[in-house]
Structures are given as structure tokens and as C-alpha cells.
Amino acid sequence: MRSKRCDEEGSFSAQISGVGVAPEGARSATGGATSTPDGGALLEGQRWSTRRKLAVVQRLVAGESLEIVSREIGVPIYQLEEWREKALLGMEEALKAHAQDPAERKLAEAQRRIGELTMENELLRERCRRAVGPLARGKSAK
Numbered sequence: 001m002r003s004k005r006c007d008e009e010g011s012f013s014a015q016i017s018g019v020g021v022a023p024e025g026a027r028s029a030t031g032g033a034t035s036t037p038d039g040g041a042l043l044e045g046q047r048w049s050t051r052r053k054l055a056v057v058q059r060l061v062a063g064e065s066l067e068i069v070s071r072e073i074g075v076p077i078y079q080l081e082e083w084r085e086k087a088l089l090g091m092e093e094a095l096k097a098h099a100q101d102p103a104e105r106k107l108a109e110a111q112r113r114i115g116e117l118t119m120e121n122e123l124l125r126e127r128c129r130r131a132v133g134p135l136a137r138g139k140s141a142k
Contacts (some may be wrong), residue, residue, distance in 0.1 A: 042074070056080065111142040 042048065060068055060080060070077045 048075075053083050054087070055086050058086050061087075 056069060056073060056075070060066065060085070066077050066080055069075075070080055
């Protein structure tokens with residue numbers, strides 16, 4: 001069902017009742033925010049990208065109020081707290097990771113390769129010890 005609505009300038013706009021229109025005086029559970037070009041709430045059916053979530057979390061970490069941000073972008077407070085906790089955990093894990101010195105990396109690779117060659121040599125020695133034939137221990141191939 002369509003209804004016509006007159007705005008302040010006197011122009012009419014058609015709206016479909018029940019689609020994205022709440023009864024007068026009603027608010028949505030997320031505060032009734034609408035989409036804004038500067039990064040406010042999303043339109044229905046849109047999803048929050050990682051980049052947009054990061055921008056919101058940065059605002060929270062900078063000290064903005066959860067309630068104000070929640071109302072502005074139309075996301076429940078519990079969801080903002082969850083995003084903030086995940087971001088803080090991710091930062092903590094990133095800081096725990098040690099930047100590996102290139103020399104240490106080369107040393108670790110060399111030690112790994114030495115271990116492989118040592119095992120290979122031991123296996124070949126054992127095979128030669130058990131071998132029967134012209135290349136068995138003590139026999140020359142003259």
C-alpha cells in the first residue's frame with residue numbers, strides 16, 4: 001500500500017507502507033539511526049565491512065562513548081563491545097609475535113637442513129652396513 005507524504009518544501013514523495021517506515025514516534029531496537037554519507041548506520045541488508053568496523057573500534061578506543069556511537073551508527077552496545085574486545089585481542093596477539101631477524105631465520109633454516117642431512121647420512125650408513133654385494137663394507141669395486 002502506497003502513501004504520499006509532503007515534506008517541508010511542499011514536494012510529495014511516495015512511500016510503501018510497512019517497508020522501512022516505522023509508525024510515528026516509534027524507534028527501532030538500534031536507536032533508529034539512518035544511513036549517512038560520512039559512515040553512519042547501514043541501510044537494511046547491508047553488512048559491516050572490516051574497514052568500517054575498525055573505524056568504529058578506533059573511535060571507541062579513542063574514548064568516545066559507547067552509547068553515543070551506538071546511537072549514531074545504529075549498532076547495539078553489546079555488538080560494539082564485542083568488536084572492541086576482538087580488536088584488542090587481535091592487537092595483543094600481533095604484539096606477542098616476535099619479528100624474526102633475517103640472520104636468525106637463516107640460522108634456523110641451516111640447522112633444519114643439517115638435521116635432514118644427518119638423518120639421511122645415518123640411513124645410508126645403515127643401509128650400507130646391511131648391504132650384500134659389490135659395494136658392501138670392505139670390498140672394493142676393482
